[in-house]
Amino acid sequence: MRSYRAKVVEPITLPDRDRREAALAAAGYNVFNLDSGDVYVDLLTDSGTGAMSHEQWAALQRGDESYAGSRSFARLEEAVREVMGFEHVVPAHQGRGAENLLYGALLEEGDVVPNNTHFDTTRAHVANQGADPVDCPLQVALDPAGDPDRPFKGNMDLDRLEAVVDEVGAGAVPVIVLTITNNSMAGQPVSVENTRAVAEFAAEIDATLVVDACRFAENAAFVADREAALDDASVAEIVREQLSYADAVIMSGKKDALVNVGGFVACRDEALFEAVKQRAILYEGFPTYGGMAGRDLEAMAVGLREAVAERYVEGRLASVAELGERLADAGVPVYRPFGGHAVYVDAERFLPHVEPEAFPGQALVCAAYLEGAVRCVELGSFAFPGADRPELVRLALPRRTYGREHLEHVAETFAAVHGRREELGGLDVVDEPPNPELRHFSAELEPREPLVSAAD
Numbered sequence: 001m002r003s004y005r006a007k008v009v010e011p012i013t014l015p016d017r018d019r020r021e022a023a024l025a026a027a028g029y030n031v032f033n034l035d036s037g038d039v040y041v042d043l044l045t046d047s048g049t050g051a052m053s054h055e056q057w058a059a060l061q062r063g064d065e066s067y068a069g070s071r072s073f074a075r076l077e078e079a080v081r082e083v084m085g086f087e088h089v090v091p092a093h094q095g096r097g098a099e100n101l102l103y104g105a106l107l108e109e110g111d112v113v114p115n116n117t118h119f120d121t122t123r124a125h126v127a128n129q130g131a132d133p134v135d136c137p138l139q140v141a142l143d144p145a146g147d148p149d150r151p152f153k154g155n156m157d158l159d160r161l162e163a164v165v166d167e168v169g170a171g172a173v174p175v176i177v178l179t180i181t182n183n184s185m186a187g188q189p190v191s192v193e194n195t196r197a198v199a200e201f202a203a204e205i206d207a208t209l210v211v212d213a214c215r216f217a218e219n220a221a222f223v224a225d226r227e228a229a230l231d232d233a234s235v236a237e238i239v240r241e242q243l244s245y246a247d248a249v250i251m252s253g254k255k256d257a258l259v260n261v262g263g264f265v266a267c268r269d270e271a272l273f274e275a276v277k278q279r280a281i282l283y284e285g286f287p288t289y290g291g292m293a294g295r296d297l298e299a300m301a302v303g304l305r306e307a308v309a310e311r312y313v314e315g316r317l318a319s320v321a322e323l324g325e326r327l328a329d330a331g332v333p334v335y336r337p338f339g340g341h342a343v344y345v346d347a348e349r350f351l352p353h354v355e356p357e358a359f360p361g362q363a364l365v366c367a368a369y370l371e372g373a374v375r376c377v378e379l380g381s382f383a384f385p386g387a388d389r390p391e392l393v394r395l396a397l398p399r400r401t402y403g404r405e406h407l408e409h410v411a412e413t414f415a416a417v418h419g420r421r422e423e424l425g426g427l428d429v430v431d432e433p434p435n436p437e438l439r440h441f442s443a444e445l446e447p448r449e450p451l452v453s454a455a456d
């Protein structure tokens with residue numbers, strides 16, 4: 001059940017078909033290049049796209065913009081201590097800023113960093129320190145059709161983790177990362193049991209356990225629902241329990257701190273705190289604001305508390321699941337179970353006749369835009385050239401933003417595309433930036449044949 005109502009509204013329009021065709025062509029068949037005004041339901045990302053509460057808007061007014069010792073920073077510290085259980089906090093402008101601070105303080109050239117799955121910016125920041133990021137996901141999670149009832153497909157594969165350490169030696173592994181939920185593995189959750197086991201292993205090899213906690217509240221709500229040992233615990237209690245195993249966290253406030261921008265590092269160790277603060281001065285700002293305005297620190301403090309409110313976070317998971325079920329009912333092949341922040345469509349099963357070199361996921365993304373001005377993102381052979389990954393399309397739901405009618409529109413859009421899927425062809429890249437890892441943000445494509453749309 002929805003636990004909020006609208007007080008401020010933002011008009012959106014569904015551009016007509018001619019407009020959609022012209023906009024997509026002008027965008028080089030890459031939806032990152034579209035103007036947001038040409039999009040009706042925007043499911044490109046859940047990052048920084050949510051709606052703040054009236055308490056957060058009120059908190060903005062309390063923002064203390066002092067360069068040093070801001071009261072707003074003190075309020076953020078208090079919220080992080082209460083909600084997440086960490087003594088020390090260093091703000092950053094967003095998650096990747098926090099990653100730069102923390103991994104720069106912890107890693108050296110030649111280190112190896114296992115993670116259940118590195119998110120793109122995490123991988124880049126680990127590599128930027130000269131270290132080697134290694135993914136240790138569960139094998140089953142890589143198969144969009146694999147074990148649809150498995151409760152914690154985001155877990156670290158402990159055998160893989162041990163194998164990595166055996167191979168390179170414990171001395172080369174100063175840091176282990178656990179990403180909750182596992183964004184790059186379809187937003188699947190990580191159990192508290194797995195977190196505890198990873199923490200015990202990290203302690204054995206004397207490694208620092210970092211939790212990438214961007215979606216800590218969504219993860220805890222899954223645990224409340226699925227992990228028998230924590231059946232009676234509240235979401236807030238599960239968050240405290242799960243994060244108690246971490247030595248440090250990195251946080252993108254744009255997710256479960258319910259703000260449009262911001263982030264932080266939190267840790268327990270005094271020496272690490274000092275090292276992170278020194279890097280903050282260099283890269284983000286003085287450690288009591290770290291690249292954020294005082295008012296945004298205030299809103300993030302309020303958002304952290306709101307994120308662990310049961311009625312909010314349960315409703316959040318329910319609306320993602322509702323979108324997933326609507327798509328499945330329309331015959332769309334979806335990754336199961338549904339993630340915490342997004343539904344993932346299996347483009348390989350949707351468009352089996354489009355080979356990976358012609359980017360079936362991107363063909364589907366373009367068709368969804370043409371059909372209903374729905375924007376989503378390809379996470380397959382276009383976004384990850386050369387990687388052995390499933391052809392997925394992610395429909396990420398901004399927090400507290402869209403209601404049932406929007407979800408219906410998305411499902412109807414995909415149902416219409418599905419009904420005409422055999423007419424859909426692939427695309428070729430016609431212009432790409434020098435760094436292939438970043439190509440899906442700006443590359444331009446051409447469809448091999450006309451894309452399906454509703455009105456013809």
Ligand SMILES: Cc1ncc(COP(=O)(O)O)c(C=O)c1O
Pocket residue numbers: 047094095096097119121122179183212214252253254262263
């Ligand atoms: C798991 C994970 N870690 C780190 C980040 C980086 O956060 P930001 O986008 O705030 O830089 C993201 C962003 O999507 C993420 O999903």
